[in-house]
Amino acid sequence: MNADRTHSRARNRGGQTVEDAISRYLNHKLESGGSRSTMKPVLESFAAFCTRESVEYVDDLDSSDCREFGLELREHYIDGEIAGSTANTYFAYVRAFLSFCVRDEQLDTNPAATESAEEFLPEDRPSGETQFWEPAQRDRLLEYADERVRMAREETIDVSVERAYRDRTIVVLLAELGLRGAEMFRDTNDDERTGLLWADVDLESGRITVFGKSRDREPVGLTKAARSALERLERVQDPPTDDWPLFPTDHAASKYAAVEDATGERPEPGSDIDTICRDKRVAPPSITKEAGRQILKQLTGEAGIELEGDQEYLQPHGARRALGAELYEKGHSELAQSALRHKSIETTHKAYSDIKAEDVAQSIDEVRE
Template sequence: MTATVTAAIDEYLDSVESGNSAAVARSALREWANWLAAKRDVTALDDVAVIDCRRYARHLKRRTRDDDLKASTANTYYAYVRAFLGFCEADELIERNPAAVSRAQSQLPEDPGDADRQFWSEHDRNAILRFMDRRVERALDGETDVSRERAYRDRALVRLLALSGVRGAEVFRDPADDRRDGVTWEDVDVDGGAIRVFGKSREYEYAQLPQRAAEALERYRTVAEPPTPEFPVFPTDHAPSKYSAAREQLGEQGYDDHRVEQILDANPIDEVVQEYEVVVPAISTRGARGLMERLCDQAGLDIDGEYLKPHGARRGLGHQLYSEGHAELAQSALRHASISTTHESYSNIRASETAERVDDVLDE
């Protein structure tokens, strides 16, 4: 009987020593198995081909471009798959390891390290936050063509990124990952200062929600009046997606196709969403990056020819906390599993501090 991918993974994991590495491997391999089934329609182990591994490598590369993964992490995830399939080859479950073939591995992202990866400096963070406040004031005074709701939404989005340490893929929709559909209002706990996100660990976690971010979210919620707690905090602006969601959910509510079209023809889509409690999709990670690019352009912010990217906010927050001597706070804010991860992420700061101390000693 042909072994399934998931059964073989379980057997492989039983052979791996327990610990944090095994836990990460388990998460990565199960995510890969789900991707194989959903995107490649492959569930049997001996059906896994070189082209599937090549496509998976390309999928990982795409996630690095979307700032969902570091290049180093993408290569690590692929290495787990390669090691697993190597185990299967050694156990004679498959004839060869398709992940070890060069044309599959050639699609992996290059790992240049973190030296050139963007982070929001304190100056740039404050500049974009001030701009968002002014934008809300101008919308309230009718001095811009941006609606009041949009201005409040965008300010809440920027404050959440800038101050909470969340990853973009944790709060926005990732079209390549069915489980990442964006945070909803029921995930937001303003009083508790926390927001529930689907973390990098592929488990739900609570990220810290500082007062300024919580305040922006609460004011935005008051203006937006989401029709249901399941509504995304940052809904898409894509009209076809709204109409598609409305047609599907109105049908589920018992309206026939003719009546659905009557409703949609007679009312603006946003009114239909509100009145019939339609849950539209969240803005995508790509859409959020496009929004940040437009906002930086409007604010006159240019960061070495780039805009403030969503994941750079997380790095910037950690950088400031760590550089000011709050390593444990940085670990907590960024939800690193161990302080060693935090130290590794900001090793450049430690090296700089060490250099200064060495200089002091040598100059004595």
């Protein structure tokens, strides 16, 4: 939540809550070309957003709230979780709901029907823009991450050993487990997404627990490669507390602020802030989603990986899509559903409908031969 939005909002106790208004809308009036089944999860997501923004009643909503929701959709687009066209469709569903609220005399005007509210929405492009990590690209990125660790140990590059292992582990967890960037890194727009901590890792049982898209704690099993990467990172990092992040920030000012918040005293400028954090057992913040993207952009470029079209780097969500595609292509659709933690097999089928169509065509050819 933005700092300027933490003020106490005026409440109209005679008004209708956002959740009640959404329920009324879904039960009695649907617009914008959406069915109840397609609009319901989007509007429930909007209701959850309103809760995070301390908006309880419909008449508390204003254009800046809708603008923030548009920015959140843009973040999902940047992370590769939804297409630009999908972000615009979701916003259209919310706009249609708020138009209903105007007619229902819950609002005077529609706060989503302004240029300001729509400013952050991504360009409306077709869903074909979604990226996959090709096997050769994935293998090269993993290979380079290993090379970088070796070079850091030999001190032939200006990268610390701990940072090299940190970045290598990021690549491995993305490639092996298909984790979302929002499940691994800190989200500056969501106070509950603080990034993975060592308390989330159970190497003995072979699992890691993430704060999933559903906003529930979800266990994820570790493959051999993922488990090995985490074991090596733990040995190198030697986290002093369980609340230490797997991927601590390199941003010194953030570490200074963490120590000051925890102790009430700010270390002197030029201090060895990393040693101070360890000595005082003050965990630094995790890197942000944007920092995670920058790391992948750097590694993609340094590894000399060629990309098609206007793609700049291997995005986090591309690894997730690739893992699901690999399992789906081999006929393991239920395993793909479990690995990606989709709530239903229909979601998995929809995500890889192009692969399913190709399989059907191949089966027809085989029958006719």
